[in-house]
Amino acid sequence: MKKLLAVDDHKDILFTLRAIGELADFNVTTCDNGIEALKLLENENFDLVIVDYYMPEMNGLELVGKIRKIKPQIPILVLTVDESQEIAEKFMEAGATDFATKPIRPPDLISRINLHLELSQLKEETLNEELKVEIPKGMSPQTLGLVIDYLRKIKEPESSETISLGTGLAYQTVHRYLIFLEKKGFLEARLDYGKVGRPIKKYAIKGEEKFG
Numbered sequence: 380m381k382k383l384l385a386v387d388d389h390k391d392i393l394f395t396l397r398a399i400g401e402l403a404d405f406n407v408t409t410c411d412n413g414i415e416a417l418k419l420l421e422n423e424n425f426d427l428v429i430v431d432y433y434m435p436e437m438n439g440l441e442l443v444g445k446i447r448k449i450k451p452q453i454p455i456l457v458l459t460v461d462e463s464q465e466i467a468e469k470f471m472e473a474g475a476t477d478f479a480t481k482p483i484r485p486p487d488l489i490s491r492i493n494l495h496l497e498l499s500q501l502k503e504e505t506l507n508e509e510l511k512v513e514i515p516k517g518m519s520p521q522t523l524g525l526v527i528d529y530l531r532k533i534k535e536p537e538s539s540e541t542i543s544l545g546t547g548l549a550y551q552t553v554h555r556y557l558i559f560l561e562k563k564g565f566l567e568a569r570l571d572y573g574k575v576g577r578p579i580k581k582y583a584i585k586g587e588e589k590f591g
Contacts, residue, residue, distance in 0.1 A: 384429070
């Protein structure tokens with residue numbers, strides 16, 4: 380049984396996370412502050428950590444940074460009602476792996492937890508050699524590999540939202556990896572103006588002739 384640590388200052392959220400753990404056969408330990416969380420992580424082995432953003436004394440951003448220093452490889456999911464890319468960038472720079480939004484949707488959260496538990500078991504691929512670039516801080520080779528593998532399988536260019544659904548990663552996470560791959564010249568991106576509304580940016584691996 381996989382061991383999870385959940386940190387949130389709201390008792391109802393912790394109750395929900397424990398209930399989700401029972402449903403999905405996870406062993407979920409809970410605490411309501413970052414100081415206690417760090418003590419638990421120093422003395423016990425966990426497979427994944429769930430962290431709330433807004434907490435007193437030590438907020439989620441600070442906690443993620445401290446967790447990453449003592450547990451470099453552990454997956455960290457951030458619970459947040461703030462879906463802004465700016466906040467997501469700060470969390471990923473601190474070491475967050477992915478995001479889950481409040482209110483919690485159990486099927487989505489269980490799926491995301493399982494995804495990152497599986498990714499954490501994979502050995503680091505030599506993607507930095509394949510792409511001829513160094514993977515920056517805040518990105519994992521496993522997650523980057525998941526995004527690239529998905530893009531290699533698609534038959535036509537897709538938007539960030541569609542790629543998010545296809546990979547099981549949060550939109551904010553996918554967006555950061557796509558921007559990185561586009562800047563490094565691995566992806567081609569074009570605006571799809573469609574029939575109505577604002578244009579949508581779609582992505583495909585460069586050189587695979589998926590744009591019509």
